Amino acid sequence: MDxxxxxxRNKRGDWTPNKPVEYAPLFQFPTRFMAILKWLPHYFLPWNVIFAISAVAYWAWVIPSVETMQTISVGWVAWLYGVNAVCVFLFYGAFELHLYVLKRQENRFKYNGKFPADQKSKAFWFESQNLDNILRTFLSGVTIWTALEVGMLWAYANGYAPWLSFAENPWTLALVALVVPVIHEFHFFCVHRLIHTPFLYKWVHSVHHNSVNPSPWSSLSMHPVEHLLYFGTVFYHLVLPSNPIIMLYQLHYAGFGAIPGHVGFDKVEVGDDKLVDSHAYAHYLHHKYFEVNYGDALIPLDRWFGTWHDGSPEGDARMQERYKRRKEKLAAKKASSETQEAAR
Structure with a gap:
């Protein structure tokens, strides 16, 4: 595939898509109904359908009975952790094997031409990005994922979360399921802005940003506090009229859905002539520039708050202008403080 x-591709081997990133037409005004209809299949395929199917599969074959979940015990908690760990290993590992170990498409469509395994850094445990990312994923990420999953299932089993049945409330639950990605986007943006404040960035979020050149295992490589905040998106279902399956969908959207944004490739080659879009470029730019694209491209929150970068030269100019204004503001503040100090 060419x-x-x-x-x-530039001289360093970094690849950039021709088209800038565009927001979904869902929240663009005036409303363009034909654009929304053309975009709608991309809202479901392929990622959202995969995460929804995984939630249904969990409920059918993994989640224990309601009676069992009424009491938290080591047995079923360990079972859920084991299943989550195996599924993460298989799902994340499939991308890692295809793109980074076997390098089946070499560096085609890869944003950063270098591969993390080729570079040592003291920012990571054992100076290895892959080993660091894998350990953080399983030691903290899957553990906190499972803990919140157990807590929510216990809440449903004991009547502390609103549990609607699909038979009696099909349209309500369909609507809730439909807005799961919107809930995730809103929550992720708010949490992401929070952990970019200086104190939380230094002690929490910098762990994730050590992976400037992200790869699949970077997806859940976070500080435990960030894991708790990130997977906290599931708590919306304590107040929403929902269902355990939709709650699992929300959790899987966060857990498995972290992969597309960190895969490091714009497109994944499937066979000889098929491409699957990762939609990763917006978040890759966040890892590259740090202070842009706190959300993804579903809701135009970054545009509303002035932190959007679409990957175009114009987007880069806007970013540099914002940096310039901030430096001037800080310089003026410093000069004012020095003047006041001298006056004393």
Whole structure:
């Protein structure tokens, strides 16, 4: 597959798509109904359908009975952790094996031409990005994921969360399921802005940003506090009229859904002539520039708050202008403080 039909590669080997990132037309005004209809299949396929199916599969074959979940015990908690760990290993590992171990598409469609395994850094445990990311994923990420999953299932089993049945409330639950990605986007943006404040960035979020060149295992490589905040998106279902399956969908959207944004490739080659879009470029730019694209591209929150970067030269100019204004503001504040100090 010739990736230069879709983008350009610089001298360092970094690939950039020809088209800038665009927001989903869902929240664009005036409303463009035909654009929404054309975009709608991308809202479901392929990722959201995969996460929804995984939630249904969990409920059918993994989640214990309601009677069992009424009491928290080591047995079923350990069972859920084991299943989550195996599923993460298989799902994340499949991308890692295909793209980074076997390198089946070499560096085609890869944003950063270098591979993390080729570079040592003291920012990571054992100076290895992959080993650091894997350990953080399983020691903290899957553990906190499972803990919140257990807590929510216990709440449903004991009547502390609103549990609607699909038979009696099909349209209400369909609507809630439909807005799961919207809930995730809103929550992720708010949490992400929070952990970019200086104190939390230094002690919490910097762990994730050590992976400037993200790969699949970077997806859940976070500080435990960030894991708790990130997976906290599931708590919305303590107040929403929902269902345990939709709650699991919300959790899987966060857990398994972290992969597309960190896969490091714009497109994944499937067979000889099929491509699957990762929609990762917006978040890759966040890892590259740090202070842009706190959300993804579903809700235009970054545009509303002035932190949007679409990957175009114009987007880069807006970012540099924002940095310039901030430096000028800080310089003026410093000069004012020095003047006041001298006056004393």
């Amino acid at each position: 990736d230069l039909k879709f983008g350009v």
